[in-house]
Amino acid sequence: MQAGQDARKNIAAPFVLVLPDGAIAGYYTLSATAVDIGEWPAQTIRKLPRYPLIPATLLGRLAVDRRYRGQGHGRYLLADALSRCVRSEIASFAVIVDAKGEDARRFYQRESFLPFPDQPMKLFRPMADIAELFK
Template sequence: MTTSGDDFRIEPLGAGHNRSSFNCGAEPLDRYLRMQAGQDARKNLAAPFVLVLFDGTVAGYYTLSATAISLTELPEPTAKKLPRYPLLPATLLGRLAVDRRHRGKGYGRFLLADALFRSCRSEIASFAVIVDAKDENARRFYQRESFLPFPDQPMKLFLPMADIAQLFR
């Protein structure tokens, strides 16, 4: 499935996407897109999606994969409402980055919305979307988008799938 805006589209990463000039300013994220994302997709370890401008430039990307969280990691008010399973299925938003030449255009929020939409419409059970913020700026970005921190891990945040479903009703 391809999602599009007025001047871009978001689609699964493919061999035809030129990733060589992508530069978000974080070398691990740049290196991942250039060298590892395709392999992870082929091995079903992650599902990378790219935001492609109509001139073919890759302006951003994110990855989704399955994960699990321990019931004991969640805030007590949330955990009390859930069955006592030791692990809960979740979706990991593993990476999200926008090329520094394209910042300030809302692409980060659009990538996040697309990731949440794809996670919500999946036919695989998932309690929440989980993110590990790489720094304080990323943590603040996710908290502005209603993600909640794990009590003992403030850089790890979650957004319950029930809340995500409400966004798309």
């Protein structure tokens, strides 16, 4: 599994949703990333320092096994990921996702992720917004 290889190489940290019967319902990975200042929406850039790269957290490979889709596991995994991100002691301006298709893009947009101006499949949610969810 790619997530296991990424973990062994310290590329990404995988988190797995194991059901009470031992079945794996889904998983996601988290890793550090940085986004060029010019990629952010104009209204977001105004709030940022003029660093060439802005630190963020990449939420990658969020997936739910086909057998368990439509049961809320995707939202549970996303909430778990966002909770881990906001509790982190590493600075991160936002959580970034690369939607792999239109269904994924719509899922993230329903969860208040915003698209990057020139990359509609790349979305973000500011960490300050995420922190409000967990107050």
